[in-house]
Amino acid sequence: MDLKLINREILLSFWKVHILYHAADGEVIGQWMIKELRHHGYEVSPGTLYPLLKRMEKNGWLVSTVDAARGPKAPRAYRITKDGREVLKIVRQQLKELGVEVGKHG
Ligand SMILES: [Zn+2]
Numbered sequence: 001m002d003l004k005l006i007n008r009e010i011l012l013s014f015w016k017v018h019i020l021y022h023a024a025d026g027e028v029i030g031q032w033m034i035k036e037l038r039h040h041g042y043e044v045s046p047g048t049l050y051p052l053l054k055r056m057e058k059n060g061w062l063v064s065t066v067d068a069a070r071g072p073k074a075p076r077a078y079r080i081t082k083d084g085r086e087v088l089k090i091v092r093q094q095l096k097e098l099g100v101e102v103g104k105h106g
Pocket of ligand 1: 037040
C-alpha cells in the first residue's frame with residue numbers, strides 16, 4: 001500500500017477540511033495544526049503542512065498575520081475568511097452525503 005499516494009490523492013483534502021474547521025473556530029498556527037492532525041492519526045510533516053496553508057491562503061480561504069511584537073520567531077497565525085466559510089459550508093453538505101453513502105457499506 002502506497003501511503004504517500006493515498007495522502008496526496010485523498011487525505012490531503014481531509015487535512016484541508018480540518019484546517020478550515022479549526023480556523024473557523026479561531027486562529028490556528030502550523031505547529032498546533034500538526035499536533036491536531038496527529039491526534040487524528042495523520043502524520044503530516046511541516047514540509048507538507050506549511051505549503052498547504054500557504055495555498056489555502058492564496059485561494060482566499062485563509063488570511064494570516066504575524067504578531068511582530070512577539071519577536072522574530074513569532075508564528076504565523078491563520079484565520080478563516082468569508083470565502084473559507086463558504087467552502088466549509090459546501091464541504092459540510094458533501095460530507096453528509098458521503099457519510100450516508102459510504103458509511104452504510106462499512
Ligand atoms: Zn481536527
